[in-house]
Each structure stands twice: as C-alpha cells, then as structure tokens.
Amino acid sequence: MNIQKAKSLMVALSLIATPGLVLAQQTATEATPAVAQTQETPWLKVYFESGSAAISADQAETLDRAVRTFREGDPFVMIVAGGADKVGDPSQNLNLSLQRATAVATALNNRGIPIERLQVLGRGNSELQVATPDGVAEEENRVVEISWR
Amino acid sequence: MRHFTLPLAALVALCPLLTRAQGTGADAFENRDFITAQERWLEEAREGSAEAMLGLGLLADRGYGQGRDQDMALDWYLQAATLGLAEAQFNVAIMYDAGLGRPRDAQQAQLWYTRAALRGHTRAQYNLGLLFETGDGIPQNLRQAAYWFAEATPELPAAAEKTISIELAPDLLTAPAITFAEVGSTGIELIWNTSAPEVLVEVANLPELGETDTDDEYVAVANGSGLLTVDMFQSDGAVWRVSSIAADGSDYMSTDWQSSAGEVPQAGRITFVVDPDISGMEAAANIFASQLRDDGFRVHVERDARPEAENYYISYGFASDLETASKIASYLPAAGPVVPIKQVVGGTLPGEIVVHFNAYR
Numbered sequence: 001m002n003i004q005k006a007k008s009l010m011v012a013l014s015l016i017a018t019p020g021l022v023l024a025q026q027t028a029t030e031a032t033p034a035v036a037q038t039q040e041t042p043w044l045k046v047y048f049e050s051g052s053a054a055i056s057a058d059q060a061e062t063l064d065r066a067v068r069t070f071r072e073g074d075p076f077v078m079i080v081a082g083g084a085d086k087v088g089d090p091s092q093n094l095n096l097s098l099q100r101a102t103a104v105a106t107a108l109n110n111r112g113i114p115i116e117r118l119q120v121l122g123r124g125n126s127e128l129q130v131a132t133p134d135g136v137a138e139e140e141n142r143v144v145e146i147s148w149r
Numbered sequence: 150m151r152h153f154t155l156p157l158a159a160l161v162a163l164c165p166l167l168t169r170a171q172g173t174g175a176d177a178f179e180n181r182d183f184i185t186a187q188e189r190w191l192e193e194a195r196e197g198s199a200e201a202m203l204g205l206g207l208l209a210d211r212g213y214g215q216g217r218d219q220d221m222a223l224d225w226y227l228q229a230a231t232l233g234l235a236e237a238q239f240n241v242a243i244m245y246d247a248g249l250g251r252p253r254d255a256q257q258a259q260l261w262y263t264r265a266a267l268r269g270h271t272r273a274q275y276n277l278g279l280l281f282e283t284g285d286g287i288p289q290n291l292r293q294a295a296y297w298f299a300e301a302t303p304e305l306p307a308a309a310e311k312t313i314s315i316e317l318a319p320d321l322l323t324a325p326a327i328t329f330a331e332v333g334s335t336g337i338e339l340i341w342n343t344s345a346p347e348v349l350v351e352v353a354n355l356p357e358l359g360e361t362d363t364d365d366e367y368v369a370v371a372n373g374s375g376l377l378t379v380d381m382f383q384s385d386g387a388v389w390r391v392s393s394i395a396a397d398g399s400d401y402m403s404t405d406w407q408s409s410a411g412e413v414p415q416a417g418r419i420t421f422v423v424d425p426d427i428s429g430m431e432a433a434a435n436i437f438a439s440q441l442r443d444d445g446f447r448v449h450v451e452r453d454a455r456p457e458a459e460n461y462y463i464s465y466g467f468a469s470d471l472e473t474a475s476k477i478a479s480y481l482p483a484a485g486p487v488v489p490i491k492q493v494v495g496g497t498l499p500g501e502i503v504v505h506f507n508a509y510r
Contacts, residue, residue, distance in 0.1 A: 063307075064279050067272065067275070067276060067279075068243065068246050068247060068276055068279060068280075069243065069246070069247035069249075070243065071207075071210060071239075071240045071243050071244075072236050072239050072240055072243075072272065073203070073207045073210075073236065073240070074178070074207070075207050075208075075210070075211035075213060076210075076211065107307070110305060110306040110307040111272075111275060111305060111307040112271055112272035112275055112276075112301075112304075112305050112307075149211070
C-alpha cells in the first residue's frame with residue numbers, strides 16, 4: 001500500500017485504538033493481514049515527550065529497527081517527518097517538529113544511514129495524526145514518522 | 150516521456166556497438182535512464198559483473214523501469230553477493246532480516262551480514278552487532294555483539310555508544326559450529342558460531358600423494374564470528390577446522406577437519422624434534438615419519454639441540470590428546486617398556502603430539 005493510504009489507515013485506527021506504538025502497528029497489520037505479510041510496510045514512529053526533541057532510550061530501539069530494514073544504494077530514500085501536538089503556538093510547534101525530525105535523522109546517520117539518503121521534514125501542527133482542539137496534549141501527535149522507499 | 154524513449158531504446162538495441170561506446174549501466178542510471186540502465190546491466194551481468202547484478206537488484210527493489218519485484222531483487226542481490234560484493238551481501242542480509250516479501254530468516258541474515266562485515270562493511274558490522282545483542286531469531290551472543298560494535302565504532306557514533314556488559318561466567322567448553330566455508334583464489338572465508346571468547350582457526354594444505362611434507366599451514370586466533378584471509382595459498386586440498394580453547398589452555402573442543410568435499414578426518418599431527426648433530430637421528434626419524442604418514446598422520450620434522458637433563462619422551466598440550474599420544478607411543482621404539490608421555494601445556498596446536506627424539510640417550 002502507498003504511504004498516503006497507510007497514513008490514513010493509521011489515523012483512522014488510532015482514533016479507535018489505544019495510543020502506543022506496538023498496539024497501533026499490530027492493529028494495522030491485523031486489519032490487512034494479506035498485505036502486511038507479503039509487502040514491505042515502510043514506516044516507523046518515534047515518540048517524544050511534551051516540548052522535547054530528545055530521543056529517549058526506549059525509543060532508540062525503533063531507530064535500530066529502521067536500520068535493519070533499509071537497503072543500501074542510490075535509489076533508496078529515508079524520509080523523516082516530525083510533528084508536534086497542539087500545546088503551544090503553531091510557530092513554536094513547527095520549530096519543535098523540525099528539531100525532532102533532525103534529532104532522528106542525526107541518530108539514523110549515527111547508525112550508518114548516509115546523509116545523502118535522508119530527507120528531513122517538519123510538519124508542525126499540519127497533518128496531525130490525531131485531530132485535537134488547540135492546547136490538547138496528544139502523544140500520537142508528538143511523533144517523528146520514519147518512512148522509506 | 151515513454152513514447153520518446155521507446156524508439157531510442159529500439160535504436161539502441163539494434164546497435165550493440167553504439168550502446169557500448171555510449172557508456173555503462175551505471176552511467177545510464179546516474180542519468181535516471183532506467184530502461185537503458187537495465188539493458189546495459191543485463192549485458193554486463195551476463196559477462197559476470199557483480200556491480201551490474203547489484204544494479205539490476207536495485208532497479209527491481211525500487212521498481213525503477215519496471216514493476217517493483219522484491220523476489221527478483223533478492224535473486225540479483227544474491228548473485229552479486231555470491232561473487233563477493235559486500236554491498237550486495239548487505240542488501241541480501243537486510244531482506245532476510247526484515248522479512249521482505251518472504252518469512253524472516255535470522256540465520257541467513259546473520260550469515261550475509263557477517264560476509265559483508267568481514268569485508269569491512271560498517272553498516273553490516275553494526276547490524277550484526279544488533280542481531281547478536283537482541284538474539285532476534287538467533288542465540289543471543291553479547292561477546293560477538295561487543296566485537297562487531299567495536300569493529301563499527303571508528304565510523305559509527307551509535308556503535309561507540311553501545312556498552313555491553315558481559316558476565317564473566319565460567320565458560321562451558323563447546324566446539325564451534327562452522328556455518329560457511331569457501332576457499333577461493335585469494336584465500337579462505339570461514340564463518341562460525343561459538344560461545345567462546347576466541348577460537349583458533351587452522352587451515353592446512355594436505356600433501357599430495359607421494360609428497361613427504363608440506364609446510365603450507367595457516368593458524369590464527371580470532372575473537373569474532375568469522376575470518377577472511379587474503380594472500381593465502383589456494384588449494385583444492387586445503388582442510389580447515391575451528392577450535393575453542395579453554396581459558397587455562399588445558400583443553401580444547403574442535404569442529405571436525407573439513408574440506409570443500411566435506412569432512413576429512415585427520416589421524417593427527419606429529420612433530421618430531423631431532424638433534425641434527427647426532428648421527429643417524431634425523432634419518433631414523435624420517436623413516437618413522439614416513440610410516441606414520443602412510444597411516445594418515447601429518448608429520449613435521451624439526452631440528453633442535455639435545456636438551457641437557459631430559460630423556461626421550463612424548464608430549465601433548467591438551468587433555469583430549471592423551472589418547473592420540475598413547476597411540477603414537479605404540480609405534481615408536483622405547484628404551485623401557487613404553488615411551489614416557491607427559492602433558493606440557495602451551496606451545497602446541499590442538500591435537501599436536503611432539504616426539505622428543507632429540508632427548509634420546
């Protein structure tokens with residue numbers, strides 16, 4: 001499935017499922033078992049604390065997982081897209097989301113992903129994983145999504 | 150776009166010389182002309198180019214110039230990987246590790262990561278460390294994890310940050326298991342599983358029929374999970390084995406001796422030490438050596454002056470070799486009822502029996 005479809009699926013599922021990396025991904029694969037087993041599902045999520053762009057130790061495992069799926073060679077590209085929840089003003093959140101994405105990109109580079117294979121994006125409060133009113137903390141929105149093709 | 154490239158491709162196909170003169174598959178790929186890249190790479194691959202096979206794998210993997218086909222990608226990667234191209238070996242490992250288009254195969258991932266890691270591929274070294282650290286489908290092995298993270302450390306900050314605490318539990322001495330072996334034109338590549346901190350690798354050329362001896366031997370201590378040698382003799386008659394040695398050096402456990410044709414049990418390895426100044430001693434030793442060689446032993450004759458206070462004896466280094474030492478004693482003349490046999494730890498290879506002729510009085 002392409003990335004756009006996958007993201008919509010993730011958003012839909014996270015509205016009804018309990019937030020949390022493992023459960024969300026399990027739900028995604030259970031929903032479309034045939035596809036998940038035969039095709040690559042090229043995305044992973046790194047979660048962040050409110051207002052922070054620091055990658056915690058338990059989230060570092062996700063980065064190790066990413067480098068164990070990413071082939072080597074010119075055609076492959078890894079896209080790191082950061083987000084922020086709606087606590088604080090949008091301009092700060094745009095900055096924060098970019099800091100988060102940059103932190104993840106640096107950490108991936110530290111694990112061997114060449115810089116020339118990386119794309120870094122800050123989404124700020126646009127295209128939230130979970131729609132919320134202003135000022136609402138939501139863990140699913142404090143993510144950096146790692147995808148690749 | 151398509152209807153412009155099609156006639157060009159047809160023209161190019163009709164003029165093979167023109168294709169060649171214009172460039173390689175890599176050139177076309179760099180220009181983002183994937184159709185031409187594929188055509189050229191197919192030709193180069195037919196001529197045995199591992200880089201071209203890798204390129205075809207990349208096209209299939211990414212779905213450039215064709216529909217995405219990860220089975221085909223793996224096929225091409227494997228062809229290039231088998232020829233020894235580290236980048237392809239790494240991609241093969243990734244596809245098995247991530248379970249792309251097929252069930253995950255951790256053992257194949259471990260094997261192909263190791264082949265690339267032995268060739269200095271940094272990402273492979275780090276990923277292999279992760280695989281050993283997590284024990285994700287293979288037995289966890291923190292020593293090997295630490296080894297491979299250390300190999301990757303000069304280049305990868307994440308490897309440098311890995312701190313592994315290895316419990317210093319007393320090691321249960323177990324034989325390693327060889328999972329891959331290939332003798333090529335430049336040397337030998339061996340990959341093994343072991344829980345020991347280090348292993349001893351021995352590779353030897355077996356003498357041809359009629360030859361008395363060959364000194365072609367390679368011995369190395371390794372504390373990783375594989376070995377790749379260069380500048381080594383190439384031989385169809387090469388045999389090898391991998392041994393774990395006990396921490397106090399008193400015993401060992403080995404794989405069987407193996408060759409490209411399978412297991413090649415060896416009767417044993419004997420060193421005769423002779424004093425060249427004692428008339429007739431070396432000649433006598435050579436006679437015994439020749440008899441023992443007929444029975445399948447590998448025998449070397451060394452020269453050393455007679456020691457001051459000792460008498461003729463046989464020694465062995467490792468507890469497991471007492472039996473072989475006794476067997477060899479029965480071949481040899483003795484001053485008394487039997488030749489004395491002693492264990493002397495250190496200075497011998499596993500299985501090596503030393504006959505101290507030079508002490509004969």
